Amino acid sequence: MESVRVEKVALEAFCTSILAAHGASEAASVACARATTDASLRGVDTHGVRLIPSYVAWVKGGRLDTDADTHFRKVAPSMGILDGGGGFGHIASYRAVDEAVSLARETGIGAVAVHGSAHHGATGTYALYGASQGCVTFGFTHSAPGVVAHGGRHAFHGTNPIAFAMPLAGEEPMLLDMATSSIPLNRIYLRRDTGTALPEDVAVDRDGAMTTDAHAAQSLLPLGGVHYGYKGAGLAMMVELLCTVFTGSAAAVTLPAFADVSRGRPSPIGHFFLAIDGARFRGSAAFSDAGAAAVARLRACVALVGLDVMAPGDPEKREKAVRLVQGVPVDRATWDRLSILARDKGIGMPTLFQQQPHVPENADD
Structure with a gap:
């Protein structure tokens, strides 16, 4: 699925403005935008800026005390x-x-x-x-x-x-x-947005049967x-x-x-x-x-052919180095949701890098 790319500082400021305009306090807006942009910068797209629309909905629904x-x-x-x-x-x-x-x-x-x-x-x-x-x-x-x-x-x-x-x-x-x-639960939601199947043996449907269909998936299996x-x-x-x-x-x-x-x-x-x-x-x-x-x-350590031996967090470090230069990718479905929230409050859109294919998300919490 296509994505847009935005410079990290501009993306963080954009998300801060959206949260504040929809009722979050200044401190909460800054903290939330900082945390989600940090996750997106490191390639943890499941817990990155794609969560901002959900948090806005929580504010509107009273699930968060502003x-x-x-x-x-x-x-x-x-x-x-x-x-x-x-x-x-x-x-x-x-x-x-x-x-x-x-x-x-x-x-x-x-x-x-x-x-x-x-x-x-x-x-x-x-x-x-x-x-x-x-x-x-x-x-x-x-x-x-x-x-x-x-x-x-x-x-x-x-x-x-x-x-x-x-x-x-x-x-x-x-x-x-x-x-x-x-896998992270948010990966089900991200796969729904991107129209891609889940891996084998990670999720079950409402009857407890294995499924790779992100729309049918109701629960995950424990690690192992x-x-x-x-x-x-x-x-x-x-x-x-x-x-x-x-x-x-x-x-x-x-x-x-x-x-x-x-x-x-x-x-x-x-x-x-x-x-x-x-x-x-x-x-x-x-x-x-x-x-x-x-x-x-x-x-x-000696690696298998075509693979690298990496320490925990190394894939995210590599992704961060790339995204600092090329911009942070935001999947199109998320970008459209953010755009609607911004337009509703008269918030200007940040400048985009050239559009690129969506980078697969990394595993996280």
């Missing part, structure tokens, strides 16, 4: 709780990471549980944000059911992503950002598939516990579907962030140098 403010409370030397106030999950998550890093700088480790939040896009965005401040950072979030229980027929787990970012000497941090499902899905299901349960037991957030099975734009009240989603000041163990230089050396050893 006047929300975040509140942080320290509960122990290395622990705190952040109340997202029912607003955008992006602004709550950026602040939670800041608080976790601040705690880690005081005590060596910082754990922040977030409640009263909402969907925050790509969890890896916030792990990278913490790692860019020098701390090893973990991020977790639960979500509405979209993944069948292992051996089950109907959705029970969220996609419940796990993100881990490690500072490296001489380059951007290493990032592991993965769903505990076979039919035979080994207990691994993904176990990780999903771990994330569910971290994001509900510590936060007081609602169980996944009670949360509204992502596509439910008319909830009329905020959705009580929880996140959990952990920051570690790794320099406390061996010193700052030794810490980041050792991480870089470990990644270099991995990349030096």
